[in-house]
Amino acid sequence: MILRLLAMLVMVLSGAAAAAAQQAAPPVDNCRTCHAQLDGKLGEPAQQFADDVHATRGFTCANCHGGDPREEDMEKSMSRTRGFRGAPKRSEIPQLCAKCHSDGAFMRAYNPSLRTDQLAQYQTSVHGKRLSSGDARVAVCSDCHGVHKIRPASSPISNVHPQQIPNTCGRCHADAGYMKPYKIRTDQLLSYQASVHFDKLKGGDLAAPTCVTCHGNHGATPPGVTSVERVCGTCHVFQEQLFDQSPHKDAWAKTKIPSCLTCHGNHAIKHTSDTMVGTGKESICMTCHVEGDNGGKAAGRIYTALTGLDASLGEALSVVDTAERKGMEVGEARVTLSAAREKLIKARVDLHTMDGARVEETTKAGEKLSKQANQDGVQALAEYTFRRKGLALSLLVIAFVVVCLWLLIRNLERPAAGEETERT
Amino acid sequence: MRLLKSWYEERFGTELLSFLWHKQVPRHRHTIWYYLGGMTLFLFSVQVVTGILLLLYYRPSPGEAFESVQFIMTKVQFGWLIRGIHSWSANLLIFTAMLHMFSAFFLKSYRQPRELTWVTGCALFFLFLGFGFSGYLLPWNELAFFATKVGTQMMAAVPLIGKWLLTFFRGGEEVTGATLTRFFGFHVAIFPLLTTAVLGAHLFLVQYFGMSVPPSVERGQPDKPVPTYAFIPNFLLRDVMGWYIALGVLAALAAIFPWELGVKADPFAPTPAGIKPEWYFLFLFQTLKLIPGRVVFIEGEQFGVLAFGLGALLWMIVPFLDRKQEGPLRRLPAVAGAVIVAYILVMTLWAWRS
Incomplete structure (x- = not known):
């Protein structure tokens, strides 16, 4: 009887150990095993993916590209019958990422604090709207986050880390050739780099405003005249409240003069100085007023x-x-x-x-x-x-x-x- | 004056006055070292007087200690001078006590029958270190707070009772307001009480046995008695002259180099870089820094604390160990003393500059 009990105990323990080993073992990913041995375009993604946030959480190539990573035969593993879809088109990328990232229940298992409205936000953005109207040159998820070497935003080497964001946006928005068809300015990055906000960011203040603080990240869009004050007011709360009490508030709203940026500028916001007010040469007030009024x-x-x-x-x-x-x-x-x-x-x-x-x-x-x-x-x-x-x-x-x-x-x-x- | 003398003699007799009046002090090439005891006593008296004056305004609580010292330094009439003199005199006191102790050691003043004079003198020196350590925390500034944190942490290394010692002196696990009130209690009640008793015994023994004549002087003139001069007035007048000079030095230090108050202690702030104890603990601090993590079979810090504890004990019982007046081992204590002085100087300078 005792022997039988001991045998049962050994079986139960060995079964639990096997289950634990199965859970802890990395998933079989023959895609990476083969592609890592290749050079160039076919090898690089597999090599880069090793440090990708998704790989570290147990995801494989197949989660995005389909196919069967457990199958050693290349023909079989990359067959359409096993769900292989290859590299997604740019226009498909937001939906592909959203398959997991918009699924609250699924994301909770990995990062409960991560928002799941990125796709919805993206669809309201200029990028999202243009993409749905057929312009595949606009930014999609992978343009900002990377493709096979995605890092969490908290990582200093991530493209979307606060200190990297100006350059990430600037990759397209400071490229005059790339932006030519859109007929928008391309000096925002240079202007921002001359601003007080960039000074703070450069100094290590990760709370300093970057492009996404004012424009939004997934829902990126230029703030309109009416919303500029609200955008600045998210950080400069008292200034916003006091501006609302000023005579400028109604007068500027009627003439559609944007509030904060009329005096402070937008991207190249400088350190303020007392000479900005008053009646001197550097006074901004004198742009509209004269000394006696x-x-x-x-x-x-x-x-x-x-x-x-x-x-x-x-x-x-x-x-x-x-x-x-x-x-x-x-x-x-x-x-x-x-x-x-x-x-x-x-x-x-x-x-x-x-x-x-x-x-x-x-x-x-x-x-x-x-x-x-x-x-x-x-x-x-x-x-x-x-x-x-x-x-x-x-x-x-x-x-x-x-x-x-x-x-x-x-x-x-x-x-x-x-x-x-x-x-x- | 004569009336007062006769009034005293009618009641207490003439023995004490006669003893003091006829007391003689040996006069030789090392006589200058005799004045260090009186100088230390004078500085201790300065500490008592200035300490009592500071006590009138000081408040021993984390919320008020720093502010009350700031008040003393800025608002109380001559408060800056009293606090400055108290701080400077504390350091000079330890310095002169150290010189007095080493001079007594090298002149072998501890020889029979003055063993207990040496032991009580050592006990006084350790009490002065206790005064220095407990008083350092009282202004509740950043430097004092973290130096106390580091200093008390060393107590934890004492074998068997380390943890208990740490909790006892801190009044808990951490340096808090409880530590401040505890240190205040030690500084103004327990240490003064002990010091009064030990100092009384030390002074009595010094008077009872008189000043020791160094063996080198005795050997130099074996056939004739060592010349002497009167304690009153010759020796005492020189003592008073030295005290006046010390008073001048103290006033100058307090006025030219006011003792800084620094910033108020913030227990939640990270320990600032380069925290060091007072200069008289630097050699201990540097040694503990240099000892490796593990020595033979015990932890390095524990080894250091044990070694210093044993060293202090040996130092205190030197009169009972140094019995050889003749022979090749006669010079051993002087050599050991010179090594100790050199060690303390090197370690202190090293810690000072690092």
């Missing part, structure tokens, strides 16, 4: 308020820095300075209302803090001078006492130097 007056007030606080902050910072270099503790002054700097940032955001009084209210609060920090710095410097003078005086007193003590000792020991002092 209401807009010109508001721009002048805003410019004066911003540059005033900026100068005051610079002065306070210099005083606090000097005090710190002299070894004074200025931690509190630094906190005040930081609060003043925040007011300047807030004032620069407030200017989107184009309300001079509102900006002045914020800068005044900043000026108060800046003056406080300046005063703390000046006090620290005065304290530094006081300490030096105090030290000099103390050292003089100490030196005097030391000399007196030395004279006293000398006087005491003079009668019998080197011998025991006499006591009375």
